[in-house]
Amino acid sequence: xxxxxxxxxxxxxxxxxxxxxxxxxxxxxxxxxxxxxxxxxxxxxxxxxxxxxxxxxxxxxxxxxxxxxxxxxxxxxxxxxxx
Amino acid sequence: xxxxxxxxxxxxxxxxxxxxxxxxxxxxxxxxxxxxxxxxxxxxxxxxxxxxxxxxxxxxxxxxxxxxxxxxxxxxxxxxxxxxxxxxxxxxxxxxxxxxxxxxxxxxxxxxxxxxxxxxxxxxxxxxxxxxxxxxxxxxxxxxxxxxxxxxxxxxxxxxxxxxxxxxxxxxxxxxxxxxxxxx
Numbered sequence: 001x002x003x004x005x006x007x008x009x010x011x012x013x014x015x016x017x018x019x020x021x022x023x024x025x026x027x028x029x030x031x032x033x034x035x036x037x038x039x040x041x042x043x044x045x046x047x048x049x050x051x052x053x054x055x056x057x058x059x060x061x062x063x064x065x066x067x068x069x070x071x072x073x074x075x076x077x078x079x080x081x082x083x
Numbered sequence: 084x085x086x087x088x089x090x091x092x093x094x095x096x097x098x099x100x101x102x103x104x105x106x107x108x109x110x111x112x113x114x115x116x117x118x119x120x121x122x123x124x125x126x127x128x129x130x131x132x133x134x135x136x137x138x139x140x141x142x143x144x145x146x147x148x149x150x151x152x153x154x155x156x157x158x159x160x161x162x163x164x165x166x167x168x169x170x171x172x173x174x175x176x177x178x179x180x181x182x183x184x185x186x187x188x189x190x191x192x193x194x195x196x197x198x199x200x201x202x203x204x205x206x207x208x209x210x211x212x213x214x215x216x217x218x219x220x221x222x223x224x225x226x227x228x229x230x231x232x233x234x235x236x237x238x239x240x241x242x243x244x245x246x247x248x249x250x251x252x253x254x255x256x257x258x259x260x261x262x263x264x265x266x267x
Contacts, residue, residue, distance in 0.1 A: 003183025012252040039189040043259040058106035066101035
């Protein structure tokens with residue numbers, strides 16, 4: 001039987017790569033009887049979804065602009081770079 | 084010719100590129116650097132053929148620059164700060180007792196669902212991210228924000244898959260705890 005420590009590691013790992021069949025089964029079994037780990041899994045899912053939404057919002061937020069002084073700085077850097 | 088291009092690129096696509104970088108780096112200065120590096124590379128190596136849109140072409144360059152910047156941040160870490168697996172086992176002592184049970188049970192985290200809440204959430208998240216070791220922050224940003232494939236992260240950062248999983252585990256563990264305390 002997995003401990004919560006082991007289970008939580010597998011939950012995180014499952015976001016990055018497929019678990020082995022045996023890992024999957026052990027995790028499933030653990031989650032059936034463990035509320036805290038189920039809650040942990042929800043937390044990680046929530047974090048990921050929130051991050052995706054925020055990324056989308058920032059990318060489409062037309063009030064966020066490259067500051068003018070930065071534009072000028074880029075100009076100057078490139079001009080002096082080309083000389 | 085080159086100057087005209089630069090002018091167009093900066094004026095027409097500068098804001099978009101900046102937002103693209105900011106959404107992934109979460110740091111205005113780094114995002115500015117990424118745009119500047121992109122423009123420099125675009126001017127120097129003007130391989131734009133006009134059969135794809137300039138924006139797509141520039142965004143492709145920017146993606147690499149963003150990863151370069153993150154990799155540089157990671158490389159700048161002193162060697163002693165390289166995550167070793169034993170130490171990371173130990174760091175989990177904050178979350179689990181000796182028999183591997185949760186010390187504090189994970190709480191419900193509410194999804195920010197309107198623009199205002201998203202803004203607040205982001206402020207808390209940035210604060211929480213800043214508390215992570217730089218290396219963990221960078222790998223978390225690459226994987227969970229940029230959604231770079233694990234395989235590519237390992238190649239980019241020259242670390243093993245196991246090391247990447249451990250680092251991501253630590254980062255997520257720390258973040259969700261920090262969110263529990265500061266995001267309600």
